[in-house]
Amino acid sequence: MESLRELHRVLRPHGCLGMIWNVEDYNQRQDHKASTTWEQTMQDYIWTQDDEQPRFRHQKWKQVFDEQIRSGPLALIVGSEPLFSLPLAMHEDPWTVFLPKDKVWDRLATLSQIAILEGEERELVHRKFLGAVASEDTQKNERGELAIHGGTIAAWTSKIPASGATKLWEKQA
Amino acid sequence: MRRVLEDKRLSRVEVKDGHSTSIPLPDESVDAVVIAQVGQVTIRHRFGAKRLSW
Numbered sequence: 001m002e003s004l005r006e007l008h009r010v011l012r013p014h015g016c017l018g019m020i021w022n023v024e025d026y027n028q029r030q031d032h033k034a035s036t037t038w039e040q041t042m043q044d045y046i047w048t049q050d051d052e053q054p055r056f057r058h059q060k061w062k063q064v065f066d067e068q069i070r071s072g073p074l075a076l077i078v079g080s081e082p083l084f085s086l087p088l089a090m091h092e093d094p095w096t097v098f099l100p101k102d103k104v105w106d107r108l109a110t111l112s113q114i115a116i117l118e119g120e121e122r123e124l125v126h127r128k129f130l131g132a133v134a135s136e137d138t139q140k141n142e143r144g145e146l147a148i149h150g151g152t153i154a155a156w157t158s159k160i161p162a163s164g165a166t167k168l169w170e171k172q173a
Numbered sequence: 174m175r176r177v178l179e180d181k182r183l184s185r186v187e188v189k190d191g192h193s194t195s196i197p198l199p200d201e202s203v204d205a206v207v208i209a210q211v212g213q214v215t216i217r218h219r220f221g222a223k224r225l226s227w
Contacts, residue, residue, distance in 0.1 A: 004195035007206050010198040016205040 008083040013161035016086060021056045024150035028059045035149035036139060038132035039049055042108060045128060049113040055152075062088070065157070084157040093152045098145035105129055107148070113161060 007017055026042035034040035036069055047057075054060045067088040068082045099107065105126065114125055138149035179188050187219075191197045 006194050006196055009200055010196050011206060012201045012204055015201075015203060018205065018207040020207065020209040045207050 001137065003065055004068060008159055011159040011161050013159065014161045016156060017159065018156040019061070020153065021153045022150065023099045023153055024107075024148055026056055026108065026148075027055075027150075029059050036132055036137045036147070037135035038129070038138050038146075039134035039149060041135075042129060046111060046113050051113065054111075062155075069085065081162065082160055085160055086157070088155045088157050091152075094149070095146050096139075096149050097153065098141045098143075098147055099143050100143075101130075104133070104146050104148060147148060 011017065025032070025036075025039040026046060029035065030047055032043070033061055034043050065084060065086060065088060068084065108123075108129065114122070117125060133146060143146070176190065189197050
């Protein structure tokens with residue numbers, strides 16, 4: 001919320017705020033169904049290791065926009081204008097990239113849930129990964145590289161100036 | 174990630190240090206803010222803001 005206020009401050013009246021994420025299936029929100037078994041297995045695993053740091057998959061970023069207009073009984077008296085217009089515009093472009101198996105693991109291991117593991121613990125997850133990619137529905141290209149599915153997700157909105165109604169009226173006049 | 178952005182030496186793009194809660198820009202100074210590449214390890218959002226000339 002503090003960040004939203006700061007973004008609101010630097011934007012010109014009716015300026016735009018855009019957000020972009022690149023999200024692999026295995027790093028998605030909990031109710032998202034992954035494209036293949038191995039990606040679902042890793043997604044499930046990452047959720048079991050949740051460290052409660054807010055990330056895209058927790059969807060808390062979206063709650064912040066909803067809360068900006070959560071009005072209490074006082075809001076009727078003092079008036080509480082939201083900072084950014086709702087509903088947010090959203091767009092998702094799905095993509096697939098192919099990587100050799102060891103590179104897929106390297107990429108997966110950059111997630112902090114796996115990056116912090118050492119020795120035997122890390123080896124266990126690695127074996128889980130190797131078992132999961134051996135599933136029948138794992139997609140491969142002609143070079144034997146594995147498919148990683150994901151999406152580029154964009155959301156955007158615009159600033160509502162503090163005296164938004166007046167300014168819009170002035171524009172029309 | 175910041176270094177990657179700097180190394181690209183994009184024309185008309187200035188890289189500044191900042192925080193999502195204290196952006197080094199004056200009030201009502203930019204047309205748009207795009208938030209991307211939010212770190213997996215860092216907790217606070219990084220941001221990029223570009224002044225557009227219309």
